[in-house]
Amino acid sequence: MLKKYIKYLVTASILAATIQVTPTYANPITNGQIDATKEQINDFETKIQQLDNSISLAMEKSRELNEKIVNQQGKIEKTEAEIVKAETALENHKEVYSERLKSIQLKGNQSVITYAELLLSSGSVSDFFNRFTAISQFIESDTELLNGLNQKEQALVEAKEELHNQVNQLKQNQVELAAKQQQIEKDKEQIQKDLADAQGILQTQLAQQAAEQQALIAQQAAEQAQQQSVPQTLVAAQAPSTPTTPTTPATPAPAPATPAPSVSPSPSTPAVVAPNAVSPASANALIANAKQYLGVPYVWGGSTPSGFDCSGFTSYVYRSVGISLPRTSSAQQNVGTRVPLNQLQPGDLVFRGSPAYHVGIYIGGGQYIHAPQTGDVVKIATFKPSMFSTASRVLR
Template structure:
């Protein structure tokens, strides 16, 4: 850490401390401290944030279900088409065999024989009789077997067609149900956004409070630590514009870095325009993964927008972000936070290390990656971006170490 950064941090600390002290000592005109007011607002906001994260989690899960249903529907539709073609071929083959049988019977009738028995009885001598018997036996046996096989196949294919049709109907019904759920959740989310916007406005009126100053200080120090990790981590040249400008974007858009001093600290991360951590290749194995590499790589995506069901740098949801970062190092994680909560080994809050997964709610509805100094990097909620936030939340439900 250079002297300039240290001095900025000291100035920031003093600014936070002074601002917090002044507000803590002030009254709201009724003899009660404004600190209790901002505490109440922060608690209300946190409660709403939890509700929003739960909705985001549900929306993402429904979107995943819809996506999987579409794939299943496409597969079943393809199977139905193939089955119809096979059924048609079997029917054509069966009809051909029937026609051959009818042709033989017609030929026998024209020749004065109304049955296979007539063919046998019209033999000219013993040898001819024996020969005709054997021939008729083979023809009859072959015809019977052919027709039986074709009928069995026809019955089987018809049953498979009905089964696939039933499955397709169920999947279509499930898709419709999921879309209805998604519409409801989106409406609920719109309501929550209005409430959060109202609370954000009230919080900004009291943003110099000691509580807010403490959280911003925690995040600012964590951001400096992340920058140091980035500087020390292996680097590769990349043409990925998003990775190159991620930290700069973060410093411009992250709403919790609102003070001038904090912005100066975090925006210094923009100087690192190379993707960190080792390149994703066959050499990327779990044995080479370090906590710092995970944090360094994750920080490339600061400023990336939250997107429901997002699993790429074009946009992430919380579990999609974590899954993507770990996949870079060859570590496969489940898709949703509830399942990710069961991976690895449990870690208490006091034993958290950079690179650990941190979860909120049980079962988890939110997840992020711990970066140290009581902070974690995460894709928080719709309308927001990947950013660093304090892990000091009432709904923190534990960490997991995955290596």
């Protein structure tokens, strides 16, 4: 009877301990759920980088439009100056033409006579034709000159009008570009909010998973402690009055077998250097320069140490070792020699997207340095080949 009672007590205590340490979560967090949240975060970060790239491209286009507007306005000013010159020349020639007519029509102190009178006053047929030819040539010459000046003035006025139309179109393009950029920034704000929410969910999931693991460890420890206490209780309750028989010593285990002699490794084969391998000195200099800007904030269109975007950072760092890169990540993607993502060397450019919307510099050891996105700073991150599309080797 006592024996059954003790067994009942032990079983009840184990069940009670198990109930106390068992996690109370109705839906335990799985690794699949955590991986799905991480994938969602990666998607949001990718979208943000794409939008950052769109904004940087819009800023670059806006800069080009500004340059065109300034250039066109310069042409307008030059054309306006030419119009003034043409108008002045036209007025001057009109005065000269008028004076010439007067000089032909005037005859001493007599009153002005007409061309017909001048011709009819000729003394002979020969004199008539001479006067007629002279007057005709004179009139024709001045008429052509005046017509030419009029045409030039009209052409300049039309050119000025066309330049104004072009400037107005460029300004309209700027307005549309600014509106597009504002929409991009608005879309980005929503994605950033979604990203923050997803990051919060991930933190909650990780915290819950950690709590579940701790609860499970505590449960297993409690069960083990209870299991160790059960034999001792039963032995104390059921101990026989007669002395126990001495146990036979266990047979010693056989000695371990003598390990086989190790085979000395063969001499290692020297590494084969690829024809386009990066010079370690060049790579070290490039990476050292890049690391100087760790912590510099991301700035749209930034290309100086006061603020970088992704391609502004890579172009600035490469320029420090004497290599000029295009301004945008999509243009940088077409520079140098393409290399497989599993054969990267320090100093290689790594790109996301085709055409690229993001670029960084591989620094070796499975890491790369880059200017990630707005709200972030230049940093070193883990290089995950699956997140990248291409790589280019520019250093030699």
